């Protein structure tokens with residue numbers, strides 16, 4: 001049986017974490033996942049109380065990271081890091097153009113263009129080592145919702161007053177509840193349930209593109225953990241994550257080992273440079289705990305590689321094309337400057353979306369859409385989103 005186990009453990013005030021600005025009113029709960037594999041609620045208290053403020057104090061203004069949430073939930077407890085009448089930097093990535101819920105647009109001398117954070121309580125779900133959200137964390141988050149609904153009766157309309165970060169700005173957060181919307185509905189149902197029993201399965205991230213899994217190859221790098229991050233460049237930073245590997249999946253070619261620094265805490269560790277079947281280069285941890293490299297040559301009797309199971313892109317909602325004079329361009333990648341045009345879609349037309357990505361060279365990010373059976377990208381500001 002999961003208990004609320006709610007504790008107040010407030011972080012110190014700091015301009016990049018806890019400004020002390022008061023909420024205008026409480027209009028919604030915004031749920032997140034930390035995307036920080038293996039870190040507990042207490043780990044996040046330490047990060048936001050000391051690590052991040054110290055880090056920011058030594059950075060120029062344009063490099064500082066502004067972040068916090070009110071409550072961090074893990075499989076053991078719920079920690080309130082910021083008092084519930086103060087503003088947190090939870091859901092304003094990309095600035096105002098990214099704001100999709102106009103009901104959450106509020107202004108303040110510091111945020112003249114409007115900012116959802118002035119009206120929202122932010123709840124962060126912690127993530128296990130393997131990238132899943134533990135069933136007890138999900139159940140405890142439902143209990144936190146109930147606790148907040150008791151305190152703020154206006155939040156009792158669960159379906160309208162509890163939203164994902166994704167619903168507010170389009171960020172892929174909480175990712176396991178974007179890739180599998182049924183997990184999100186499950187959490188809302190638990191919130192409205194009289195007795196909260198943890199779900200049977202944890203919420204896990206479903207990778208959008210599955211790397212292939214042939215059985216016998218040389219120099220294969222395989223993931224031993226579920227949801228292992230791999231990067232576009234040698235880096236440990238969230239912004240460089242290119243995707244995640246399922247357990248047993250990996251890359252057909254391990255090229256070399258490189259020593260990669262982490263500027264956040266001046267640590268460093270090994271990564272493998274790997275190539276996928278199309279020769280594209282990625283980087284992934286070299287820690288034995290997380291990966292294995294199979295160096296034996298394949299035998300002539302080796303079984304033919306099994307083709308990867310194809311699962312088509314799964315829509316989570318649709319957008320209506322707005323804000324263009326005639327039609328919006330559908331790009332082959334989320335980068336306005338480096339993409340090919342797959343086609344166009346007329347103003348007012350609808351198209352299915354699988355999610356949204358930040359991409360490059362667009363302040364409003366990009367919608368990932370399904371166009372002629374494949375993925376395409378439409379500039380964020382040209383789509384009005386409806387969730388299924």
Ligand SMILES: [Zn+2]
Pocket residue numbers: 031032033090165171173174
């Ligand atoms: Zn978030």
